[in-house]
Amino acid sequence: MPTRKIPRATAKRLPVYCRYLNALLNANKRRVSSTELSEAVQVDSATIRRDFSYFGELGKRGYGYDVESLIKFFKGILNQDKLTSVALVGVGSLGSALMNYNFHQSTNLRISAAFDPKPALANTIKSGIPVYPANELKKQIKEQQIDVVILTVPASQAQSVTDDLVEVGVHGILNFSPVRLSVPDNVQVQNIDFTNELQTLIYFIESNHLNGQDE
Incomplete structure (x- = not known):
């Protein structure tokens, strides 16, 4: 279990990781790399590794992460082992x-x-x-x-x-x-x-359009 304060942004990403890991387990995939997780959940791999590091050594270099073990761990963190x-x-x-x-x-x-x-x-x-x-x-x-x-x-x-x-x-x-x-x-x-969410979305759309015009 974590022994230090977890950033709010990290805490908000944990359910996203957990949902994807459950999908992997249902597809009989037993291990996953931070790069594979990154592509699936649209979070860069360095951020994923930093998020996971708050909870200790969850993976092994050259092996990646054990899907079932990660699910069990994060369900405990998120209290998903009880209704x-x-x-x-x-x-x-x-x-x-x-x-x-x-x-x-x-x-x-x-x-x-x-x-x-x-x-x-x-x-x-x-x-x-x-x-x-x-x-x-x-x-x-x-x-x-x-x-x-x-x-x-x-x-x-x-x-x-x-x-x-x-x-x-x-x-x-x-x-x-x-x-x-x-x-x-x-x-x-x-x-x-x-x-607010819609206005933020529209802002980023407009910003992307303006950036595209400048190129």
């Missing part, structure tokens, strides 16, 4: 789409509970997931011992819902709202902003 239940708050269009996504087929995650203030959704089953009224949020999060929540509520509600989640011990929030949440140091927030 993790998460909750979803906000069953609108985006929330409904996420509920329809089969997380458990490719990860160790499942949405086990959803919450929404709309009376028509209260105490129903949607995509196989129970939907509770918003006023049961704190009670159910505590009873089900849920530590991670996906937040897809309007901006005006995001901070107040977050305060309730922090109060009942949630330590991880995947935030799809456009609000930058205020949380204690022991709570991790991952912000997903589609607008």
